[in-house]
Amino acid sequence: MRAVLGLVVTLTLCACRPAIIVTNDGIKDLDALDKVMGVLADAADPGFDIADGAADGQLTEPQLKQLAAIGGRVTLAANRAKGFSKGAGYDALADQLASQGRALTKAAQASDGAAAVKGATAIRDTCRACHSEFR
Numbered sequence: 001m002r003a004v005l006g007l008v009v010t011l012t013l014c015a016c017r018p019a020i021i022v023t024n025d026g027i028k029d030l031d032a033l034d035k036v037m038g039v040l041a042d043a044a045d046p047g048f049d050i051a052d053g054a055a056d057g058q059l060t061e062p063q064l065k066q067l068a069a070i071g072g073r074v075t076l077a078a079n080r081a082k083g084f085s086k087g088a089g090y091d092a093l094a095d096q097l098a099s100q101g102r103a104l105t106k107a108a109q110a111s112d113g114a115a116a117v118k119g120a121t122a123i124r125d126t127c128r129a130c131h132s133e134f135r
């Protein structure tokens with residue numbers, strides 16, 4: 001009974017934003033841009049938190065691992081976002097985001113904390129640039 005009650009409370013609390021669970025492989029099949037963006041935000045937000053908390057570039061091993069994975073997911077979502085093109089300027093920003101995802105993964109895999117923090121921050125700048133023009 002307690003477990004059921006807990007589940008009901010959890011489902012109610014989460015109802016404001018239904019979590020979409022999407023594997024890396026499933027990202028390319030997402031059928032709407034808002035879903036791609038939801039996945040992108042869920043992937044990238046923890047990376048922004050890490051970057052904000054480590055402006056000095058001092059990252060732990062688990063944080064570097066997490067950023068490496070985030071970079072990969074950002075690239076996959078950016079490539080999928082490009083499939084919902086809104087013109088050349090939009091495509092260029094989607095491509096920029098995809099390559100920034102790759103750069104983040106590379107920096108994190110090389111244990112270059114300063115570059116990884118910079119990379120995550122640059123990703124956020126691209127989110128904002130595209131939203132101010134195309135959202």
Ligand code: HEC
Pocket residue numbers: 033034035037038040041044045074081090091093094097123124126127128130131134135
């Ligand atoms: C190439 C352009 C582009 C880039 C880059 C981009 N976005 Fe978006 N984003 C959009 C557009 C366009 C919408 C509006 C989509 C809609 O409502 O159909 C949007 C909407 C969103 C939404 C709202 C989704 C919803 O449920 O309505 C979130 C959250 C979001 N973006 C997060 C991000 C994050 C985080 C990043 C960077 C990691 C990012 N976006 C990068 C174009 C972009």
